[in-house]
Amino acid sequence: MESQQSLLGQQLEHDTRMRVIDRMHELMVQGGKSLSILNGGAVVAMLAFVQALMEKQAYGAFKPFALAALSCFLIGAFLAAVAFFFHHTYVNHAFNDTGRQKLWRRVVWGILIASASCAFVGGGVVTAGICVAT
Numbered sequence: 001m002e003s004q005q006s007l008l009g010q011q012l013e014h015d016t017r018m019r020v021i022d023r024m025h026e027l028m029v030q031g032g033k034s035l036s037i038l039n040g041g042a043v044v045a046m047l048a049f050v051q052a053l054m055e056k057q058a059y060g061a062f063k064p065f066a067l068a069a070l071s072c073f074l075i076g077a078f079l080a081a082v083a084f085f086f087h088h089t090y091v092n093h094a095f096n097d098t099g100r101q102k103l104w105r106r107v108v109w110g111i112l113i114a115s116a117s118c119a120f121v122g123g124g125v126v127t128a129g130i131c132v133a134t
Contacts, residue, residue, distance in 0.1 A: 021091070021094045021101075024094075024105065025087075025091055028083070028087050028090075028108055028109075028112070029084075029087070031112050032080050032081075032083045032084055032087065032112060032115075033080075035076065035077075035079075035080035035083075035112060035115040035116060035119065036077055036080040036081055038076075038119055039073045039074070039076035039077035039080060039115065039118065039119050039122075040073075040077045042069075042073040042076075042119065042122060042123075043070060043073045043074055043077060046066060046069055046070050046073060046122075046126070047070070049066075050062075050063075050066050050070075053066075058133040058134065059133075061129075061132055061133040062129045062130070062132070062133040064129075065125050065126065065128060065129025065130075065132065065133075066126075066129060068122075068125045068129075069122040069123075069125040069126045069129065070122075071122075072118045072119075072121045072122030072125060073118065073119065073122045075118050076114075076115045076116070076117075076118030076119050076122065077115075079111050079112075079114050079115040079118065080111075080112070080115040082111060083108055083111040083112055083115065086104060086107050086108050086111060087108045089104050090104035090105050090107070090108050
C-alpha cells in the first residue's frame with residue numbers, strides 16, 4: 001500500500017514536471033516567433049523608410065542612425081532565429097532529465113531577452129535619428 005502511494009506521488013510529480021516543460025516550450029516558441037516577426041518587420045519598415053528619405057535633404061543626417069537601427073533589428077532577428085537551436089537542446093535535456101536543463105533554459109531566455117533588447121534599442125535609435133534629422 002505504501003509503495004503504491006509512493007509510486008502515485010512520483011507519477012504526479014513527473015506529470016506536473018512534464019506539464020511545466022510543455023508550457024515553457026510553448027512560451028519560448030511563441031516568444032521566439034514573435035521576436036522574429038517583430039525584428040524582421042522592423043527591418044522591412046526601415047528599408048522602406050530609408051528609400052522614401054533617399055532623395056530628401058534630411059537623409060544625410062539620418063543615414064548613420066538608419067544603419068545603426070537596421071543593424072540592431074537584424075541582430076535581433078538573427079538572435080530570435082538562433083534561439084530555436086538552443087531551445088531544442090533545452091527540451092532534449094529537460095525530457096531526458098540530464099540536470100542541465102536549467103542552464104539551457106537560461107541560455108534560451110537570455111537570447112530572447114537580447115533579441116527583445118535589440119528591438120527596443122533599434123526603435124530608440126530610429127527615434128533619435130528622426131529628432132536629429134528634423
